[in-house]
Amino acid sequence: MKKKRNSSFAIPYGTSHSNSISDESPRMNRQTISSSTKMGLVNLRDLVESSAHRWYKENEKDTMKAKWGKTYNWKELIKEIDWRSLKVRHDPVIYTDIETPGTPKNHILFRSTFLNDTNREQEYNLKAERRTVSRCAFSIFEGYTTEQCASLELEVPLPKCVLEASTGFRREYTLEQSKDKQIEEELTWSVESNITIPCMSQTTAELVVQEDEYHGTFEIKSYFFGEIRVKVYKDSQELLTLEFGDLEDLFPRDKGFRKDTRGLYRVTRGECRARFGVSQKVELHAKLLPGADLYIRQSQQQNSIDQENDSRRNSLKDIPSITAPLTIHREIVNGTNT
Incomplete structure (x- = not known):
């Protein structure tokens, strides 16, 4: 069984920038963000793979053939991106x-x-x-x-x-x-x-x-820090590892990335409904209900009659009651009233 070999090549941190990113003020207010040029959506994976492909084309003859005795078609290779060392810090969202x-x-x-x-x-x-x-x-x-x-x-x-x-x-x-x-x-x-x-x-x-x-x-302003590694495989065989420590090479200005004193950033814009x-x-x-008017009138009339009857009954309460005459019985005894 052939022993797996692993070769790693690192891109120097001091690489010159063909897509240099100009510095901007460390403070970005709402007007500054809104007035920047809209760049649409970019896929970070596509940008990383594009940089890895560019490096591969420039170095495959000197490195790959020297190490492995031959070169490979880039499309046939498997690319695995390690994002673990890349950190993103988001500023507060501005509505x-x-x-x-x-x-x-x-x-x-x-x-x-x-x-x-x-x-x-x-x-x-x-x-x-x-x-x-x-x-x-x-x-x-x-x-x-x-x-x-x-x-x-x-x-x-x-x-x-x-x-x-x-x-x-x-x-x-x-x-x-x-x-x-x-x-x-x-x-x-x-x-x-x-x-x-x-x-x-x-x-x-x-x-x-x-x-x-x-x-x-x-709008959200996101800053990028750290590095990205790309491992390249042919079938299950790891051919090389590329280390991208300078993110400005990966995320260029023409893709909407900018730089200020805090670092490299990208503005995300969207809407909420x-x-x-x-x-x-x-x-x-x-x-x-239908017929309720007649019912109400009848109820009102009946209430009026009831009130009159109640009034009469109440007025009679003030008249003294009539009492029966008092009969006095006297007996005469020996010519004297007793």
Whole structure:
């Protein structure tokens, strides 16, 4: 069995830069970020492999043939990128062009009608539970992407107005390898209340949920530090390891990367759209039943008669009652009254 050989070649840290990156002010305010040229999306893996390929073409005859006695077709080789030594630090997210939520939109989740055709009030217990889905979508239209590299993921917090609405969302979300992400959170709305229905009337109770919408853009400034290694294989045989310690060679200016006193950075831009429930209320809509007017008039007349009768009864209470005459019996005994 042939023993596996491992040869490692390192690109010097002091390599001259054909794509030199000009220095910029260490401070970048919102206007500076917004005015920079939009570069679209770049895949870091593509940039690394492109630099590795360029080095391979320039050195394959001198290194590969000297070590292995032959050269290989680059497309036939397996390239494995080691991202572990590359670190990314993200500045706080800046939201711009914020559309403040306007008047909430009402959505009826539950409706129930109560009918009372009797001459007495009736009381009902209203109990209902419904669910809605709040949605939030992130879309990246400028920045960088990676493939299966968790250490380079972006964490994007939700804007303040969405968080304060108690929407059920978490505070922040991680944008994985894709440029788009949609989150859905289920909310439960419930109500339990006693409702009094007047006589000869109909009352409709509605559980209404109010929803807001948000749309805004955001920017994230990300700084890159460390180094990247690329291991090149032919089948299971490791041919060489390339070490890229100067990130400016890998991430050039024409791909949207910039440099200031803090280091090499890239600005990510995207948008956030959200629709979320903010509050609930119960609305009661009452109306009289057909024939209720006649019933009410009759009730009013009867009430008037009853009041008159009560008034007469009360007036009689003030008149002294008539008593029977007092009869006195006297007996005469021996001509004397006794």
